[in-house]
Amino acid sequence: MKAFLKIMLAAAMVCLPVNIVYGGEDAAKATVKEASGEIPEAKQFETSHSGTFNGSKVKYTATAGDTHLKNEKGEVTASIFSIAYTKDDVKDPASRPVTFFFNGGPGSASLWLHMGVFGPKRIDVPSDATNAGAAPYNVENNALSLLDVTDLVFIDPVGTGYSKAVGKGEGKEFWGINEDAKSVGDFIRQYVSENRRWNSPKYVGGESYGTTRTAALVKELQEGYNSMALNGIILVSSIVDFQTVDGHSADNPEPNIFFLPTFAATAWYHGKVDKTGRTFDGFIEEARQFALNDYMLAIFKGNRLSETEQEAVLDKLSLYTGLEKSYLKKTRLWVNEFRFMRELLRDEGKVVGRLDSRYVGEEQDDAGETFTADPAGYGISAAYTAAINDYMARDLKVEKDERYQVLSGQPGRNWNWKTSDGWTGGYPTLGPVIAKGLRQNSDLRVYVANGYYDMATPFFATEQTFSQYGMDTSRVTMTYYDAGHMMYVHKPSLEKLAGTVRQFIQDGGK
Structure with missing residues (x-):
């Protein structure tokens, strides 16, 4: 935290x-x-x-x-x-x-x-x-x-x-x-x-x-x-x-769920998803439903997820985030926002913004896990x-x-x-x-x-x-x-x- x-x-x-x-x-x-x-x-x-x-x-x-x-x-x-x-x-x-x-x-x-x-x-x-x-x-x-x-x-x-x-x-x-x-x-x-x-x-x-x-x-x-x-x-x-938003903490599963539709919107904007037969609003609603159901269950199941279940979730997670299945498997289905911002356009040598993911910027190299500064901020x-x-x-x-x-x-x-005298963390x-x-x-x-x-x-x-x-x-x-x-x-x-x-x-x- x-x-x-x-x-x-x-x-x-x-x-x-x-x-x-x-x-x-x-x-x-x-x-x-x-x-x-x-x-x-x-x-x-x-x-x-x-x-x-x-x-x-x-x-x-x-x-x-x-x-x-x-x-x-x-x-x-x-x-x-x-x-x-x-x-x-x-x-x-x-x-x-x-x-x-x-x-x-x-x-x-x-x-x-x-x-x-x-x-x-x-x-x-x-x-x-x-x-x-x-x-x-x-x-x-x-x-x-x-x-x-x-x-x-x-x-x-x-x-x-x-x-x-x-x-x-x-x-x-x-x-x-x-x-x-x-x-x-x-x-x-x-x-x-x-x-x-x-x-x-x-x-x-x-x-x-x-x-x-x-x-x-x-x-x-x-x-x-x-x-x-x-x-x-x-x-x-x-x-x-x-x-709901502490997405880069390794001990909080919730943000994986609640960031997903924003990842989907960003991937759509940057042309990293298949738009054939889809509308933006429909795609975002699909992402919401996936996040609330299959993805939420998979996140909370953790290593109790079967290999078959994992593959099915990976297919959809790749669809909605625009990220490769191989990368998502390495993250064990957890995708925090800073990794996403660096990974989405890595093959183009670019990062997307945090405050506004329409913005893109360039880094000194393409190997980092996150950006050094937010292009939507310094822009x-x-x-x-x-x-x-x-x-x-x-x-x-x-x-x-x-x-x-x-x-x-x-x-x-x-x-x-602290929000109250009894607040303990x-x-x-x-x-x-x-x-x-x-x-x-x-x-x-x-x-x-x-x-x-x-x-x-x-x-x-x-x-x-x-x-x-x-x-x-x-x-x-x-x-x-x-x-x-x-x-x-x-x-x-x-x-x-x-x-x-x-x-x-x-x-x-x-």
């Missing part, structure tokens, strides 16, 4: 748009509000903007800045950086939803969902999974932003972006499943109180580990007599039950880093003399994975928390976005989570995308994701 948790650090990575007309950004000067309280000084940078989103003209205020969190003694312990977009001249706040977004890691800032899909500007990277290269990049007005239907708040948890432990605080107080949920929950409560939004519809959403955080926030915010009931949660590339990371830093400086007028931490390994290396499991939240809040709804080519958080593992714990699936909506972990880098998936989340919020999550 330790190896798995290290690998999960990387998971944070991770339509035809109508014209947008922005007014006044170049001429406007940021209004800077500075608190005179504890060190460090909390600063907020306000700018006025207008844009057209989904055909609706919206005037809005962008507020980028720091929020101090305090302990029970009133001592400052953390400074949380966030970027909020609020529609101007809203007469009744109860009629205007507010949605809080963050990314994952743990250790990632919120730039991916912000600059990739939901914010008013987005970075345009190649849709066909090719490398984005070097600057200059195209940062464009985002007609697909959700600002026509909801205010937006993008949160950087402690240890990411400009957020950090300060004063009486220490990083370890914020780095853990429960610790992180408490600090982000405290920020949300403080934001809602300071901006008088308690009676507004409220949504919380995250990507990758951000979905783990979202699940933990369902408990943190909704339980107890000082509760805040949520209207909906948005899970992009979900991971809430970790035992876009520089573009996103440039985009957020340039946007904050030019458009939001943010003035900081420190580095914006896009993805830091420090929180993850020091993360407390094993894999964090938060599916039951979502199920309980649905039972205790009759208006809570769940939206889940899955990428077919996501080998960080495979879609079949998410399906497994939502088939358990007495989950009320009538209030769960799942959609699938022809892309990977950050499905919004693919233009058709970007349009679909933005449109689906917009409808989810417009419908009140129902």
Whole structure:
């Protein structure tokens, strides 16, 4: 499991748009509000903007800045950086939803969902999974932003972006499943109180580990007599039950089953399976059924499997993975995602990506068992880093003399994975928390976005989570995308994701 948790650090990575007309950004000067309280000084940078989103003209205020969190003694312990977009001249706040977004890691800032899909500007990277290269990049007005239907708040948890432990605080107080949920929950409560939004519809959403955080926030915010009931949660590339995805551990059989349909999708995409007489959807469903039945039985039978049974399973396993039977026999039917990423295109001298298996890269040689770096990560990371830093400086007028931490390994290396005082080890499991939240809040709804080519958080593992714990699936909506972990880098998936989340919020999550 330790190896798995290290690998999960990387998971944070991770339509035809109508014209947008922005007014006044170049001429406007940021209004800077500075608190005179504890060190460090909390600063907020306000700018006025207008844009057209989904055909609706919206005037809005962008507020980028720091929020101090305090302990029970009133001592400052953390400074949380966030970027909020609020529609101007809203007469009744109860009629205007507010949605809080963050990314994952743990250790990632919120730039991916912000600059990739939901914010008013987005970075345009190649849709066909090719490398984005070097600057200059195209940062464009985002007609697909959700600002026509909801205010937006993008949160950087402690240890990411400009957020950090300060004063009486220490990083370890914020780095853990429960610790992180408490600090982000405290920020949300403080934001809602300071901006008088308690009676507004409220949504919380995250990507990758951000979905783990979202699940933990369902408990943190909704339980107890000082509760805040949520209207909906948005899970992009979900991971809430970790035992389903620890595919490179030699002591956990489950991920072999739950990665298989993603392997099948990847093999199909790269032309490593026989497509004759098949459709993509039909092939994936075949892989699901094989994984749930013959393959699951074979995995759990282990060396009790007869030679005849093994041969039958090998035939199908080779079909759905695109890997040679001889190789699969050597692995004793266990195929972890890192071996698969290296083996699938080995004869072409290429590896496939983890965050998005449409991407391919080259290694120093072709003999390794895994790649040295994820081509889906290094293919876009520089573009996103440039985009957020340039946007904050030019458009939001943010003035900081420190580095914006896009993805830091420090929180993850020091993360407390305990979910309760009685936790004695094993894999964090938060599916039951979502199920309980649905039972205790009759208006809570769940939206889940899955990428077919996501080998960080495979879609079949998410399906497994939502088939358990007495989950009320009538209030769960799942959609699938022809892309990977950050499905919004693919233009058709970007349009679909933005449109689906917009409808989810417009419908009140129902």
